[in-house]
Amino acid sequence: MRHTWRWFGPVDKVTVRDAAQAGAEGIVSALHHVPTGTAWTIDEIRKRQDEIAAGGLVWDVVESIPVSEDIKTQKGDWRAHVANWQETLRRLSACGIRTVCYNFMPVLDWTRTDLRWDTRHGAKAMRFDLVDFAAFDIHILKRPEAKADYPGWLIEDAARRHAEMPGERIAGLGRNIGAGLPGSADGYTLDQLLEKLRSYQGVDRARLQSNLVDFLTEVTPVAEDVGINICAHGDDPPWPLLGLPRILSTEADYAHMLSQVDSRANGVTLCTGSLGARADNDLPFIARRFADRIHFVHLRNVTRDTDTVPCSFFEDEHLEGGTDMIAVIAALLEEEKRRREQGREDHRIPMRPDHGQEILDDLTRGAQPGYPAIGRLKGLAELRGIERTLLHARYGLA
Structure with missing residues (x-):
């Protein structure tokens, strides 16, 4: 190769x-x-x-x-x-x-929830945490239809996780998930992200x-x-x-x-x-x-x-x-x-x-x-x- x-x-x-x-x-x-x-x-x-x-x-x-x-x-x-x-x-x-x-x-x-997650030996790695992502979708982004996309156990875990999140973590999730293409200057605020999602209405x-x-x-x-x-x-x-x-x-x-x-x-x-x-x-x-x-x-x-x-x-x-x-x-x-x-x-x-x-x-x-x-x-x-x-x-x- x-x-x-x-x-x-x-x-x-x-x-x-x-x-x-x-x-x-x-x-x-x-x-x-x-x-x-x-x-x-x-x-x-x-x-x-x-x-x-x-x-x-x-x-x-x-x-x-x-x-x-x-x-x-x-x-x-x-x-x-x-x-x-x-x-x-x-x-x-x-x-x-x-x-x-x-x-x-x-x-x-x-899409990742963590860009520099601590591994077992001290290195930093990217991670996708499903509970954090659901917490972002339901409680931070507040997408109206979000709960319909997750099973009950995940909705409950996401609620508990969000309740324990410090403000810095909440802001970090918004930055990490709303980032655009790697290397680009693009990226979305929460309101911009919701607007982009609405543009896909009718696109299944x-x-x-x-x-x-x-x-x-x-x-x-x-x-x-x-x-x-x-x-x-x-x-x-x-x-x-x-x-x-x-x-x-x-x-x-x-x-x-x-x-x-x-x-x-x-x-x-x-x-x-x-x-x-x-x-x-x-x-x-x-x-x-x-x-x-x-x-x-x-x-x-x-x-x-x-x-x-x-x-x-x-x-x-x-x-x-x-x-x-x-x-x-x-x-x-x-x-x-x-x-x-x-x-x-x-x-x-x-x-x-x-x-x-x-x-x-x-x-x-x-x-x-x-x-x-x-x-x-x-x-x-x-x-x-x-x-x-x-x-x-x-x-x-x-």
Whole structure:
């Protein structure tokens, strides 16, 4: 696999040179400062490429071109936003970029109640606490329909939890859950979040799936024409939140998306952490089933408190947690071997160590939550060790 590293631009406290020293071969980045729905310019794309080149690496993967809420709901300026998304693909291709990740999660991107939760050995990790989230939804956000979405025991636990929360924790939950895309300046106050939720009235699961297919029907032919692979990131966490449907949470969800727009250019960002938050997602099987359409990989691991859906979980070390990482990497290496034999140009699948626990000097660096320097270096080293072992001549995957 091609080892990459997410970088949020010049504001990132982990530099491109840090990424190179950690063993990355390429960078995953985006133009976070460009308003959602606007076409990226050639000048801005080349400026980011130059910033990355100054650190000794190249811009391999775009993560992400944001998909606007107008596109997801098919309201407002959605057709203009699709046209701008298409134009951005053309301009990225003209600059030599061939892989674009995106997601179709309504309103919220990845959602955590804790951005720096204390682990058993003193590292800081991100966590989703189901009781805290329900307390936020029912008692802090005060979404009118919230109680209908939770079982009785959880409503009671959430009430007790909220009653014990200090004001600092209540404010922190609002900040953590209302955050926008990682690296962006977007984010919602409680009132803004409620307004965004109201904009999804009439958009149920079937409608959102249909809107995704409509979007892909428009952008995939452009991706084919300009030689770009687009790849959908899964829901994180992989279940409905705040009354909103989520449609890329399971193997069946991905199968539906890929069958409806059946083009190699329409593919998957395999995120083992997102899908791994559900015990019913078999990650090695999913990697094998969709191998031909996997264009980008996020490798991380989560430990679930229970195997129910939904559940509480935290982001564990890369080789811990509920996902058999060795089996996943073996499936990906087998796919790369098939692609080499077929003569495919995209035979090396870009992979990045996703997230990471804050350890050692990370604890004082103040980097983007989930994206520490040393925690990701450790993860990349462990994942690279598995890959190097499986590629040894003795095991036949080289």
